[in-house]
Amino acid sequence: GQNIDQPTEMTATEGAIVQINCTYQTSGFNGLFWYQQHAGEAPTFLSYNVLDGLEEKGRFSSFLSRSKGYSYLLLKELQMKDSASYLCAVTDTDKLIFGTGTRLQVFP
Amino acid sequence: DVKVTQSSRYLVKRTGEKVFLECVQDMDHENMFWYRQDPGLGLRLIYFSYDVKMKEKGDIPEGYSVSREKKERFSLILESASTNQTSMYLCASSQNREETQYFGPGTRLLVL
Numbered sequence: 174g175q176n177i178d179q180p181t182e183m184t185a186t187e188g189a190i191v192q193i194n195c196t197y198q199t200s201g202f203n204g205l206f207w208y209q210q211h212a213g214e215a216p217t218f219l220s221y222n223v224l225d226g227l228e229e230k231g232r233f234s235s236f237l238s239r240s241k242g243y244s245y246l247l248l249k250e251l252q253m254k255d256s257a258s259y260l261c262a263v264t265d266t267d268k269l270i271f272g273t274g275t276r277l278q279v280f281p
Numbered sequence: 282d283v284k285v286t287q288s289s290r291y292l293v294k295r296t297g298e299k300v301f302l303e304c305v306q307d308m309d310h311e312n313m314f315w316y317r318q319d320p321g322l323g324l325r326l327i328y329f330s331y332d333v334k335m336k337e338k339g340d341i342p343e344g345y346s347v348s349r350e351k352k353e354r355f356s357l358i359l360e361s362a363s364t365n366q367t368s369m370y371l372c373a374s375s376q377n378r379e380e381t382q383y384f385g386p387g388t389r390l391l392v393l
Contacts, residue, residue: 206382
């Protein structure tokens, strides 16, 4: 079956580093996406991992281990505007399966 | 930039009404998707389409139908709205099946 797990909520302080984990089980895995969604808005693309390893993009990095069915999103130098939900999504044959999202609150 | 637009941001309908949600993308994408998003359940795929006049059921198609008469437009139809269809509806498009999906702003539907 298909299953994606990520923490429901996390809190962090402005300027800190936070790691959001995602574990998954799918039958036809091709790659893993991370999306950011601010309250009341549409999800926006952050990263896409196909191969094992770390992909860095500015303050955000995403890691994938296909053998472990595991990914994380790393956010550095947190800013207040990073308060949002972060959605992990995996490709399963011909569609995306989304996790329920991790709501991150950044405090001053 | 990819632009995906949805016909309404907010919609209030009565039980039993027929509801049309329209989605238009301007990037000539092959693939279009309809999701609903509910607290604690995440995004769930209702229907998707890989080509004009083509549709595939997602994970929760019951109570919904879709239409794709033109490449840029993908419509979601609630034949007879029910209160359990109160939700946020999100449309998305992508060029290829494995590529990034771009989302519209969403339609928050309330069925009374």
